[in-house]
Amino acid sequence: MDWGTELWDQCDIIDKHTQSGLDLVEKYVKFVKERTEIEQNYAKQLRNLTKKYSPKRGSKEEQECRFSNHQAFLDILNEMNDYTGQRELIAENMMINICIELTKYLQELKQERKMHLSEAKKAQQSLESTYKQLDNSKKRFEREWREAEKAAQCAEKTDQDLNATKADVEKAKQQAHMRTHIAEECKNDYASQLQKYNKEQNQFYFTDMPLVFNRLQDMDERRIKKLAHGYILFADTERHVMPIIGKCLEGMTRTGTNVNERNDSVVLIEQHKSGFERPGDVEFEDYSQGINRASSDSSLGTPKGPLELLGKNKNKTFRLFNKKSKVGFTTL
């Protein structure tokens, strides 16, 4: 079943159908292009998101990475970055392997289709031109034959005319003979034109146009094959990176699993343990046994009350928990 045989009289349909096929490719390319723009935009937003939440170098957040629950967040951001890279790859590969590839192919097909249709048109114009010649030739034959008949009638009439001279009769007969001869020549010409036309018409309907239509069919089938490949690439581009995306997601899950809350508590201890003993009992200062009275006015060696344990007092001299001063309650 081919178009050349089955659709020999459906050139208009084939014209429209192949155009509609190219339109579909064009539409699909546009669709994929818009999809890649969405992917790029999505990836860009994800990049901005991870960037926004990534700690600045030497910041407080970076220092807090000693704690696994802080570090895990940074690990997730890192995995997100890899993840985003894969989304960018999807956009890029769709653009290169589908949009650019199909656009290039589309241009070739447009050229090819134009060529086939122009060949069909040329063949048709040639047949039309031959037909016009045939028509002219036929009309001339008809006209000349009428003239010849008229001349024959005229000769017959002259022959039966009692008043006609022999010369008149001879002249009319010659005229009729000449006319018949011309008409015969026109008939031969008409016959020859008809033969030429029929040969060309046969060539047109049984060889030339079927060839053009079959080439258009072949072109359309190649277009469909290429488009179908483009369809497959649309999903496969993403399927191709899915294992890596899966690995990124696994990495994020692992990062969550690796968080160790007990360990984070210990890290805080290791970082901030002063090593001092908790204050023992305040001793009794027995003035009645004559201790140095001056010392009772001095702040040294005298309990000054429980120190600012809750860190609300911003007076530095009272903040004994300041990591750098390393002064504990043992001064009491």
Added chain:
Amino acid sequence: MDWGTELWDQCDIIDKHTQSGLDLVEKYVKFVKERTEIEQNYAKQLRNLTKKYSPKRGSKEEQECRFSNHQAFLDILNEMNDYTGQRELIAENMMINICIELTKYLQELKQERKMHLSEAKKAQQSLESTYKQLDNSKKRFEREWREAEKAAQCAEKTDQDLNATKADVEKAKQQAHMRTHIAEECKNDYASQLQKYNKEQNQFYFTDMPLVFNRLQDMDERRIKKLAHGYILFADTERHVMPIIGKCLEGMTRTGTNVNERNDSVVLIEQHKSGFERPGDVEFEDYSQGINRASSDSSLGTPKGPLELLGKNKNKTFRLFNKKSKVGFTTL
């Protein structure tokens, strides 16, 4: 290793550390919220894309779905819709299972932390108050003992004063005795206050504050556990829908694989084949054998030239390929 024992003098650090932990949860919730917004936006754009390219009901595009390469594009759009639904599900589940859940938990933790810190503050204030009492009591004892000594010296001086009367001596001795008695009472009070303070201080450093710090540690570890679960959910939400997304992508690939270009060519034939034979040879009209001359002027039964095969002529009477008129070249 627990904070209550090891970090007994690091209340300020514990305060800041637990606050920083809550800040991290808050930051993570914000991060996930922004991620869901990106996902929702992404899904919305994908929805708009498929909607834009889906054919209107009864449109030309819909009719062209008889061709597998057109139908495949619609199948891809349908799969894209399912795919988009999964992206929406990711956004929705992240919002519900991470953002809302952690925000709720965060409120509880904030309350709990406030409560623990307020308990610590209360205990400290109570100890400070007891200390002030102790200090006052000690100062009174010191002051009264000094007065008693002064009175004793005065009594001794009076006793050795040759001009002093016996009554003077007796009065001074009584005064000294009274002062000593008062001082002894103050000493007892100081001793009792000291005992009370030491008991409370011990309770403070060895029981109350460690309890508060350990509760804060426990709270922080619960926070970390919950946050780690939130980290795991971040990736698992997406991993959960990956098989379905994979199925959508498989569906798209299959749709591309199912495109059959040969079949599409046949569908066009079945749809548009006129069934007419291609025109045979144009017959010779021999006027010399006396055919009906009138017929040569009539358009019927006379070749009118090759018909508009390329569909460029918009004159309807010449468009024999119009599907509805079903008139072929056989009229020639």
